[in-house]
Amino acid sequence: MRILYFGYPSGSGKAPHQEMAAIYLARKGYSVDHISWGGNVEDHSMEIDNLNYLPQPKKGVMSAVRLLLHLVRLVGLGRTYDVIYVQGAQQTPFLFWLPLIKRKIRIIYHTQDYLEPGRYRFYERFERRLARQAHYVISNEVNRARFMKSHYGLPHMPVVIRTALPEWWPIPKRSDEFRADILRQSGVADPKKAVMIVSGGPYRDDRMSSQLVEAFARLPDHFVLVFNGPAMAPGRECRAACVKKMEELGISTRIVFLGGLTFEELLSLYGIGEIGVLLYPNEGIGHFYQCPGRLSEYLRSGLSLITSNFPGLELLTLKYKLGAVCDPEAPESIASALVEVAETAKKRRSGILEVAEQVFVYEQGCSILDSILEGSYEYS
Numbered sequence: 001m002r003i004l005y006f007g008y009p010s011g012s013g014k015a016p017h018q019e020m021a022a023i024y025l026a027r028k029g030y031s032v033d034h035i036s037w038g039g040n041v042e043d044h045s046m047e048i049d050n051l052n053y054l055p056q057p058k059k060g061v062m063s064a065v066r067l068l069l070h071l072v073r074l075v076g077l078g079r080t081y082d083v084i085y086v087q088g089a090q091q092t093p094f095l096f097w098l099p100l101i102k103r104k105i106r107i108i109y110h111t112q113d114y115l116e117p118g119r120y121r122f123y124e125r126f127e128r129r130l131a132r133q134a135h136y137v138i139s140n141e142v143n144r145a146r147f148m149k150s151h152y153g154l155p156h157m158p159v160v161i162r163t164a165l166p167e168w169w170p171i172p173k174r175s176d177e178f179r180a181d182i183l184r185q186s187g188v189a190d191p192k193k194a195v196m197i198v199s200g201g202p203y204r205d206d207r208m209s210s211q212l213v214e215a216f217a218r219l220p221d222h223f224v225l226v227f228n229g230p231a232m233a234p235g236r237e238c239r240a241a242c243v244k245k246m247e248e249l250g251i252s253t254r255i256v257f258l259g260g261l262t263f264e265e266l267l268s269l270y271g272i273g274e275i276g277v278l279l280y281p282n283e284g285i286g287h288f289y290q291c292p293g294r295l296s297e298y299l300r301s302g303l304s305l306i307t308s309n310f311p312g313l314e315l316l317t318l319k320y321k322l323g324a325v326c327d328p329e330a331p332e333s334i335a336s337a338l339v340e341v342a343e344t345a346k347k348r349r350s351g352i353l354e355v356a357e358q359v360f361v362y363e364q365g366c367s368i369l370d371s372i373l374e375g376s377y378e379y380s
Contacts, residue, residue, distance in 0.1 A: 003032045007087030009039030013262035017163050017293040018087055024366050026051035037067050068094050076101060092126035099133035110138040112163050114148050115286035128152045136372050143289035143312060156379040159368050164296035166362040171300050172268040179272035186224040187253035193222040195342045198273040200294045202229030202238040208279035208328045210245055215334035217249040225255045235259045270301035274345040278307040279328040299356035302349040306337040320355050
């Protein structure tokens, strides 16, 4: 069986979640051609048998036209694929013609970033068309999937596969040297008592960073907060916004802003912390019903969590005793959750790792892909 996987550019320094289905299917023995608009073949440090990376140049409007014609020649007029697997709404405009192909070909559409009506009208139009014509639609969160079915008028509820790292993914060992370096940068008074809070991303409004820093200002001085962001602009803008907020609150130390970490380095950062932050605004379907890749990354690194008190995240956090929930708009609520989690985070590391490996791994949901490829999956 030959599969054309058309998705986002990937690379050794990026999170692998958008290409995880391609990796899984190739490791199962299927022949997978991974096409993306942008990226470089040399940037893939993980060599996987049967997975052939074919990134297409991305430079200006004409490169989009050339990609469109390339796909028409490859799929519409050229060699036959058994399955066309489309990952993400930004790919759908290039394949608006795909449902017109009359020969036997299976179409799978997979989104991990479905938001809500009216957010991105251009992509929404093409996504709706492809999702309606696809043989299978896959989402990463059950509430998003249910809303998507109603919004697009789909004949069936999308299949749900949680965004997560697979069990075999290499997780870096905890580095005491790395932790000591971060604590030196933070200026924390007593490194032995330090509780490290990790926000796995840049300082951003849609990650409630301002509220998080306000909450941090209320905490005892053995707490440390670490942000990660891009090495270049907008990394400088993120750092500047964070520094400005610190000055407003009278904080001069204990917040560290890193930039330009690869995915492996990011996992190393998670591995030396105690608490992972998953805060989102109450704005739209996508933010309210989250299943972020960082959830799996944090847990596989042994971090306890604080999360927004939205139904999906709250249920997972409380059901599996992963940490505490809070009102993401209220700094006092965030601070209270941080203090609560800090009391047990170091003792809970081994328990968190055990739950993560049993529940929050890609293998827990991806067996559905086997049924889909074998043609035995039936919508409930």
